[in-house]
Amino acid sequence: xxxxxxxxxxxxxxxxxxxxxxxxxxxxxxxxxxxxxxxxxxxxxxxxxxxxxxxxxxxxxxxxxxxxxxxxxxxxxxxxxxxxxxxxxxxxxxxxxxxxxxxxxxxxxxxxxxxxxxxxxxxxxxxxxxxxxxxxxxxxxxxxxxxxxxxxxxxxxxxxxxxxxxxxxxxxxxxxxxxxxxxxxxxxxxxxxxxxxxxxxxxxxxxxxxxxxxxxxxxxxxxxxxxxxxxxxxxxxxxxxxxxxxxxxxxxxxxxxxxxxxxxxxxxxxxxxxxxxxxxxxxxxxxxxxxxxxxxxxxxxxxxxxxxxxxxxxxxxxxxxxxxxxxxxxxxxxxxxxxxxxxxxxxxxxxxxxxxxxxxxxxxxxxxxxxxxxxxxxxxxxxxxxxxxxxxxxxxxxxxxxxxxxxxxxxxxxxxxxxxxxxxxxxxxxxxxxxxxxxxxxxxxxxxxxxxxxxxxxxxxxxxxxxxxxxxxxxxxxx
Numbered sequence: 001x002x003x004x005x006x007x008x009x010x011x012x013x014x015x016x017x018x019x020x021x022x023x024x025x026x027x028x029x030x031x032x033x034x035x036x037x038x039x040x041x042x043x044x045x046x047x048x049x050x051x052x053x054x055x056x057x058x059x060x061x062x063x064x065x066x067x068x069x070x071x072x073x074x075x076x077x078x079x080x081x082x083x084x085x086x087x088x089x090x091x092x093x094x095x096x097x098x099x100x101x102x103x104x105x106x107x108x109x110x111x112x113x114x115x116x117x118x119x120x121x122x123x124x125x126x127x128x129x130x131x132x133x134x135x136x137x138x139x140x141x142x143x144x145x146x147x148x149x150x151x152x153x154x155x156x157x158x159x160x161x162x163x164x165x166x167x168x169x170x171x172x173x174x175x176x177x178x179x180x181x182x183x184x185x186x187x188x189x190x191x192x193x194x195x196x197x198x199x200x201x202x203x204x205x206x207x208x209x210x211x212x213x214x215x216x217x218x219x220x221x222x223x224x225x226x227x228x229x230x231x232x233x234x235x236x237x238x239x240x241x242x243x244x245x246x247x248x249x250x251x252x253x254x255x256x257x258x259x260x261x262x263x264x265x266x267x268x269x270x271x272x273x274x275x276x277x278x279x280x281x282x283x284x285x286x287x288x289x290x291x292x293x294x295x296x297x298x299x300x301x302x303x304x305x306x307x308x309x310x311x312x313x314x315x316x317x318x319x320x321x322x323x324x325x326x327x328x329x330x331x332x333x334x335x336x337x338x339x340x341x342x343x344x345x346x347x348x349x350x351x352x353x354x355x356x357x358x359x360x361x362x363x364x365x366x367x368x369x370x371x372x373x374x375x376x377x378x379x380x381x382x383x384x385x386x387x388x389x390x391x392x393x394x395x396x397x398x399x400x401x402x403x404x405x406x407x408x409x410x411x412x413x414x415x416x417x418x419x420x421x422x423x424x425x426x427x428x429x430x431x432x433x434x435x436x437x438x439x440x441x442x443x444x445x446x447x448x449x450x451x452x453x454x455x456x457x458x459x460x461x462x463x464x465x466x467x468x469x470x471x472x473x474x475x476x477x478x479x
Contacts, residue, residue, distance in 0.1 A: 014040075014043075014127070015125050018105075020120060021120065022107070023116075024114045026112070030241075031224055032106055032239055034104045034106060034107070035105040035107065036105075039103055039126055043100070043127070044129050045098065045127055047081070047125040048083075048122065049081045049082070053118070057113040059077050059110040059270070061076045063075065064084075064103070064104070064106065065104040066101075067099050072094050073090075073196060074092060074106070078166065078167040084098065086098070092165050092194050092196050093194070107120065110273050141176065141208060143176070154343050154373075155186055155214070155341070156183070156340070156342075157187050157214070157352075158179065158322060158325070159216075159229065159289075159356075160188065160262065160324050161175055161324070161335060166192035169328060170325075175187065175327070179336065182334075182335055184335070184336050185214060185347075186349075189201060189218060190231075191219065191220065192222040193220075193238045194219065195235045198217045210348075214352065215349070218230060222274065224242075225277070226274055227262040227263065228245075228252075229260045229262050230260075232350075232353055236248060237251070246279070246284070258354075259286055259287075260285055260286060260289050261277055261287075261289065263324070264280065264289075265298075266292060266298060267299070286318065287317055287357075287361070291320075291338045291363050294333075305463075318359040318360075318361045319361060319363055319449075319474045321339065337365065337367075340362075342360060342361050343360040343387070355387075362471060362474060363473075369406065370405050370409070370470070370471055371404075371405070371406040371407055372403070374476065376400070376476055385476065386473055386474050389477040389479050390477070391479055392441055392479070393442070396442035397441070398440050399440075401435075401438070401439045402434070403433075403437075404433070405434075407431075408429065408430050408452075410454070411430055412452050414452050415451045418441075418449075418478075419445055422460070425459065428452060446478055447477050448475060448476045451469065451471070452471040453471070454468040
């Protein structure tokens with residue numbers, strides 16, 4: 001049933017009330033419906049609220065478009081009241097002028113009962129700004145003066161975290177200070193479907209200083225058929241149907257962003273609608289989140305193997321991990337667990353993002369490491385490391401392999417893996433280890449990558465339940 005509206009004629013305020021309902025047939029037509037309304041001249045502030053019966057199997061998300069379809073924010077089903085003004089906005093929404101013209105409420109049909117319907121009510125108040133709450137949590141964010149860090153080739157951090165700008169409970173300042181306490185060099189804030197946090201990232205970054213922590217802008221593109229992270233500046237229109245997710249990869253690349261598939265096998269039903277990637281045939285990702293949250297979390301083994309099959313197809317994609325931190329203190333999810341180590345050309349957000357695209361990454365269970373470096377050498381002049389491509393002879397040739405692993409806490413097994421499967425295993429003792437080995441590799445091997453862990457079957461590429469991953473690397477490619 002389409003939305004109907006009533007209008008409060010109070011001369012000091014304009015109140016629009018829209019009531020309607022959506023059914024399963026509506027969702028089959030589109031995952032989104034729109035409520036259009038007109039804003040006249042001289043409106044300074046907007047206040048929007050909405051309700052629906054949450055205990056009846058309904059979940060409705062909400063967002064806002066300004067005149068001309070300009071994105072002004074998204075909050076999923078996390079916030080039931082939204083405020084905007086030129087100076088401030090509810091987290092998830094972009095502050096700025098309330099321009100006259102045609103605006104639209106986006107309602108996302110996240111969950112609709114197949115045999116019922118979801119009634120809703122949306123109230124829009126166009127008013128002055130008196131009493132409108134200000135959001136400025138990042139302005140006063142400072143960090144204690146830190147000792148200068150020695151220069152590092154590899155920077156450690158977390159590529160997947162959420163703040164109050166989507167469904168997290170911590171401010172960006174809270175998350176940044178937590179990351180510093182964990183010893184991270186960087187953290188990416190990837191709030192759902194919005195870029196409202198990007199401005200605050202700049203404010204917090206200036207307050208704490210890049211020498212303490214590098215803050216990377218990102219977005220988790222959250223559809224009802226899969227979640228994808230992009231890093232860099234810019235908003236991607238997330239409104240895609242089940243057969244349109246591949247277009248998000250192209251859209252990200254057209255904007256110069258780097259994109260990953262997040263937790264592609266994490267099917268949690270209503271707890272995380274669309275968490276699992278519906279279309280596993282999509283390709284073109286710059287990275288795959290093969291490790292989300294604790295290693296034992298559902299879907300990580302499958303994600304790792306799916307990424308491995310991509311590599312076997314001859315595709316390039318970096319291995320990354322992310323905590324998916326939402327700030328719930330009673331959760332096992334903690335900032336920096338797992339940790340993605342990146343080898344950038346410069347210690348800037350741009351340098352880190354470019355290094356992800358180049359595949360210069362490895363992942364460990366925590367910021368404690370261990371540290372891993374893998375090199376292949378041909379003679380004394382040619383050396384290749386993680387993310388590089390080595391041209392090898394068709395019939396194969398011998399290269400010198402050097403693996404350095406520092407800070408191992410438990411005795412574990414090192415596996416060397418190619419498109420041909422596991423080609424070598426090695427017991428790794430606690431502490432620091434260095435292995436030097438001549439190894440014959442050919443184009444048929446495709447790539448060389450490493451895993452370190454406690455494995456029930458060291459020669460199986462697909463891990464078993466109960467196996468413990470300690471670290472894994474992106475490949476050196478063989479062409």
